[in-house]
Amino acid sequence: MSAQSVKHHHRLISKILKDAVKWDFIVRNVAEAVTPPKTKKVEMQTWNNEQVKRFLQKSRDTVYFPIYQTAISTGMRRGEVLGIRWQDIDFDNQLIYVRQTLQPILKQGLTFKEPKSGKSRSITRNGKLN
Known part of the structure; x- marks a missing residue:
């Protein structure tokens, strides 16, 4: 472990x-x-622009492409992207409102929950918070 x-x-x-x-x-x-072990800070490995472009090109013809595109272009978490409903999208102002997340619950399956912060927020196309 x-x-x-x-x-x-x-x-x-x-x-x-x-x-x-x-x-x-x-x-x-x-x-x-008992003293638990110390945890090491691990630097997150992220893709560079070329890797992102290659991934999006390879996934373009899959059913998951809109999910990948949304996550990459906004920085939203997986559960946030999967929790988006049509009513959470403001096309005129190019905003996505994070009002719920989709989360797996043991022995219950998938369920919608409010965001971790307990508050909704809006995200612009380039991933900035409003």
Whole structure:
């Protein structure tokens, strides 16, 4: 497992055991005796302009092209792009309103949720926020 995964699991187990101590199920949180690994900052690898152009050319004839084009030209996240409805697009002002995201929920399938921030926002064609 990656250090980030171990850290996440440690945090979860620690919280569970902390609650168990609080509820008098156990006397001590043994997770407090463990130091999770430090995570390293990994620089994100992004495509250069030539790689983006090549990808869009290769995907032009696929059903997914509009999704790819929207994500690349606006910088929107996958769930945000997949959550767009016709009512979220303002063609006159060239705006897309991010009002919901499409997210997979374990044992439920796909569901629409409000954005992480809890607020909608608008994005211009070049990806700038309004």
